[in-house]
Amino acid sequence: MSNQLMDMNNPQKVVLIKSLRTKNRFYTLVEESRNIHNADTVEDIPDDLLLGIAYPCLEDGLNDFAVIRTTYDTLDFYAADDPIRQELISIINDSRDNLMRRLTELRDRIAVNKALFLGTDYNEFKSYTLTMVSRGHQRRTLDSMMKLDVFSSVAIAEGFSEPNELPYKYEFCNSTDMNYISELHPREFIVYLFNDVLDSVMNDANYSGKYMFDRNVFQKFIAVMFVNYATTDPMFYGVSRHDYGVSSDKEMDDTPLYIAIRRELSEAEFLFSSGDNQHIQTNKTVTDSNQLEHTEESTSRPEGIIFPEEESPSQHHVHLPEQLVNEDVLLSHITSACSAARYLHNRHDGEVRQMAKAILSESYKLVEELKKLGIISHLANNPAEMD
Numbered sequence: 001m002s003n004q005l006m007d008m009n010n011p012q013k014v015v016l017i018k019s020l021r022t023k024n025r026f027y028t029l030v031e032e033s034r035n036i037h038n039a040d041t042v043e044d045i046p047d048d049l050l051l052g053i054a055y056p057c058l059e060d061g062l063n064d065f066a067v068i069r070t071t072y073d074t075l076d077f078y079a080a081d082d083p084i085r086q087e088l089i090s091i092i093n094d095s096r097d098n099l100m101r102r103l104t105e106l107r108d109r110i111a112v113n114k115a116l117f118l119g120t121d122y123n124e125f126k127s128y129t130l131t132m133v134s135r136g137h138q139r140r141t142l143d144s145m146m147k148l149d150v151f152s153s154v155a156i157a158e159g160f161s162e163p164n165e166l167p168y169k170y171e172f173c174n175s176t177d178m179n180y181i182s183e184l185h186p187r188e189f190i191v192y193l194f195n196d197v198l199d200s201v202m203n204d205a206n207y208s209g210k211y212m213f214d215r216n217v218f219q220k221f222i223a224v225m226f227v228n229y230a231t232t233d234p235m236f237y238g239v240s241r242h243d244y245g246v247s248s249d250k251e252m253d254d255t256p257l258y259i260a261i262r263r264e265l266s267e268a269e270f271l272f273s274s275g276d277n278q279h280i281q282t283n284k285t286v287t288d289s290n291q292l293e294h295t296e297e298s299t300s301r302p303e304g305i306i307f308p309e310e311e312s313p314s315q316h317h318v319h320l321p322e323q324l325v326n327e328d329v330l331l332s333h334i335t336s337a338c339s340a341a342r343y344l345h346n347r348h349d350g351e352v353r354q355m356a357k358a359i360l361s362e363s364y365k366l367v368e369e370l371k372k373l374g375i376i377s378h379l380a381n382n383p384a385e386m387d
């Protein structure tokens with residue numbers, strides 16, 4: 001069945017919805033009768049919906065990482081017996097719980113064919129990950145992607161004098177039979193990968209300090225994001241100028257992003273209903289030149305991305321759109337401030353509570369203004385939003 005015919009026969013609308021329990025956001029198709037609208041929040045995302053994973057689904061998890069890393073930096077200012085340390089550790093534990101819920105939902109939904117990465121070739125995802133396990137990827141490239149120094153700082157802490165020349169290799173938590181992993185179906189491989197990241201998040205030993213957290217948890221998450229970007233059609237980055245202004249107040253159906261999402265989810269629903277689960281997300285071509293010809297510049301591979309089969313050992317260059325980088329860097333700092341204010345708001349009364357509320361209110365306005373100015377995407381999660 002053609003994409004055009006599937007679109008004509010499908011009366012559903014594309015919406016981006018957020019789960020209050022897990023804080024995850026997904027794209028999905030819904031009938032108008034369900035009374036679920038774009039940018040809505042729900043207590044729990046219904047089990048029967050087929051969910052699309054694209055920007056900003058994984059990026060939202062960076063908020064929790066930013067809080068944990070900043071809190072570790074703050075801990076250094078307090079003596080071991082200072083009661084404030086216990087409050088700061090509570091902030092780390094809360095963010096860790098958020099990460100567990102996020103990753104568990106992602107893993108479980110993918111495992112039962114109720115969620116899929118939009119515009120992502122699963123064969124390439126698996127191949128790129130296995131390359132990162134066997135050959136590694138330059139730390140300089142991975143750090144530059146996020147405008148951070150996570151990978152190089154870990155190498156320095158381990159005594160390497162030239163950290164940027166040392167490749168980062170993804171390491172699975174437990175003894176792993178690579179022959180077994182290599183034979184997994186691409187979707188099953190991705191489930192295995194997310195389960196491994198989740199195991200790292202749940203391991204208490206990885207929270208003895210910032211170094212252990214960066215080495216065994218944060219590096220892994222960024223590596224998975226890196227692979228996802230490298231193997232996803234840039235259409236689904238959500239940074240085309242035609243996609244900006246995404247909100248509950250704007251009609252999004254005719255934007256390039258929502259047209260592409262509708263096509264992907266409609267095709268997946270058709271294949272799932274026909275029992276053809278093995279061909280979803282393998283060797284995909286997602287761009288329809290007739291419908292999306294005005295956004296041709298946004299559907300090519302970002303300059304510098306080199307896939308495993310094309311690269312030589314010296315070729316490790318990835319340059320993501322600046323919108324993504326700016327957003328992650330800006331929101332990481334705002335998120336940390338909001339988390340501290342939210343902690344004070346929930347545990348104190350009187351003037352302290354009012355001051356914390358004022359910080360959250362002004363931070364919320366700041367993020368919304370950044371969205372209006374186009375500095376960060378309108379799809380971005382506002383970390384100052386109160387539950």
